[in-house]
Amino acid sequence: xxxxxxxxxxxxxxxxxSAVIKCTYSDSASNYFPWYKQELGKGPQLIIDIRSNVxxxxxxxxxxxLNKTAKHFSLHITETQPEDSAVYFCAASLRALGKLIFGxxxxxxxxx
Amino acid sequence: xxxxTQTPKFQVLKTGQSMTLQCAQDMNHEYMSWYRQDPGMGxxxxxxxxxxxxxxxxxxxxxxxxxxxxxxxxxxxxLSAAPSQTSVYFCASRPTxxxxxxxxxxxxxxxxx
Numbered sequence: 001x002x003x004x005x006x007x008x009x010x011x012x013x014x015x016x017x018s019a020v021i022k023c024t025y026s027d028s029a030s031n032y033f034p035w036y037k038q039e040l041g042k043g044p045q046l047i048i049d050i051r052s053n054v055x056x057x058x059x060x061x062x063x064x065x066l067n068k069t070a071k072h073f074s075l076h077i078t079e080t081q082p083e084d085s086a087v088y089f090c091a092a093s094l095r096a097l098g099k100l101i102f103g104x105x106x107x108x109x110x111x112x
Numbered sequence: 113x114x115x116x117t118q119t120p121k122f123q124v125l126k127t128g129q130s131m132t133l134q135c136a137q138d139m140n141h142e143y144m145s146w147y148r149q150d151p152g153m154g155x156x157x158x159x160x161x162x163x164x165x166x167x168x169x170x171x172x173x174x175x176x177x178x179x180x181x182x183x184x185x186x187x188x189x190x191l192s193a194a195p196s197q198t199s200v201y202f203c204a205s206r207p208t209x210x211x212x213x214x215x216x217x218x219x220x221x222x223x224x225x
Contacts (some may be wrong), residue, residue: 001171004154006154009152032212034212034213034214036214041218041219042218042219043116043202043204043216043217043218043219044155044202044214044216045216046213046214049212049213089154089155091155093212095212098143098160098162099145099157099160099170100145100157100212100214101157101171102147102154102155102156102157103154104152104153104154105154105155
């Protein structure tokens with residue numbers, strides 16, 4: 001089955017700096033790669049996703065890149081703000097099976 | 113809309129006790145799933161369902177049972193709780209089709225003593 005590895009487990013940046021979180025997946029058939037943000041005491045919420053037919057996707061300050069050959073994808077947050085502090089999860093799935101497998105999570109801390 | 117509702121929010125059990133974590137959604141989503149969240153382990157899929165009457169195992173199904181008698185409800189049962197089942201449990205749902213965004217509940221924090 002699919003296995004998703006996420007790094008780093010913790011990340012601390014200064015406000016205004018960029019943050020990058022990386023994930024690798026094992027199943028080359030996976031074709032959907034979302035990123036979720038979890039604030040303290042809440043359930044995760046989707047912030048951006050990418051499908052295997054696209055190499056990069058941007059939404060304001062966040063972007064995701066996908067390298068299918070290397071089976072890895074990354075989340076990029078630019079101009080970080082204190083409200084970006086949260087736990088971020090990557091995930092992968094093969095749409096036909098419907099199962100979404102998550103990485104271990106990255107705790108991002110943005111210091112003012 | 114309420115979205116995905118989980119009850120209870122907190123629960124303490126003794127080893128060997130049984131209980132059911134409730135999950136209900138009012139978005140008419142066909143797909144529902146249960147995850148557990150543990151430090152350093154991320155979110156691990158326990159069971160999922162693609163529609164009423166259909167369930168399947170995820171990554172860590174042992175010790176848990178599920179059923180899906182209606183589209184709205186997807187309860188998770190612990191038949192004989194163990195300390196290893198101490199965790200935060202999340203229920204999530206999504207529509208079928210091209211929109212694959214998962215909607216999560218607010219979680220149930222379970223402690224097994």
